[in-house]
Amino acid sequence: MIEYLKDTWLGLYTVLVGMKITFLHLFKPAVTIQYPEVKVELPERVRNRLYVNMDDCIGCDQCSRACPVNCISIETVKSVPGDDLGLTSQGKKKALWVTKFDIDIAKCCYCSLCVWPCPTDCIFMTDVYEFSEYNRNDLIYNFVTLTKEEIEQKKLNYQKFEEEKAAKKAAAPKPAPPPTDTGATN
Ligand code: SF4
Ligand code: SF4
Secondary structure, eight states: OHHHHHHHHHHHHHHHHHHHHHHHHTTSOOSSOOTTTSOOOOOTTOOOOEEEOTTSOOOOOHHHHHOTTOOEEEEEEEOOTTOOOOBOTTOOBOOEEEEEEEEETTTOOOOOTTTTTOTTOOEEEOSOOOOOOSSGGGGEEEOOOSOHHHHHHHHHHHHHHHHHHHHHHHHSOOOOOOOOOOOOOO
């Protein structure tokens, strides 16, 4: 009988100790948050999803060359006389049409190495960190602002310009050959 009472008390005591710990936690501030309704404040220099402001991109390819995992893919077409590409917000003259600017964010390791060499500060980390997708291809971000037709037109313009330049060069009169030295002396 005494053994039975001792065991009962021990059981109750154990429950009370556990409940005391639970009760004390009621008055401590929570260490978790109700994500996604509540979100943590991000640090100032946080690295998340990349963004490219194409208005300021000059197509120099420096970001792509700096990327250690080759997840940036850029193609450009030279402008031809008469094209007006405008200036960047920092006043740099643009000379290349950017016809492809893709970032495969699924490969990105958020090292930020593409951000530092950009001469116009147009590629940067944003505070967006929720961008999961069902389809992997949806993680390839396309930043080009030109339409397919415009891209084709830019390529054609440049090709035509090169052909005309080559034709002009071929049609230009050849310079007279320098007089040959006969070696005759008086
Ligand atoms: S953050 Fe790093 S891995 Fe991601 S695109 Fe830039 S250079 Fe490449
Ligand atoms: S480094 Fe900057 S300007 Fe040059 S291609 Fe990349 S994003 Fe554009």
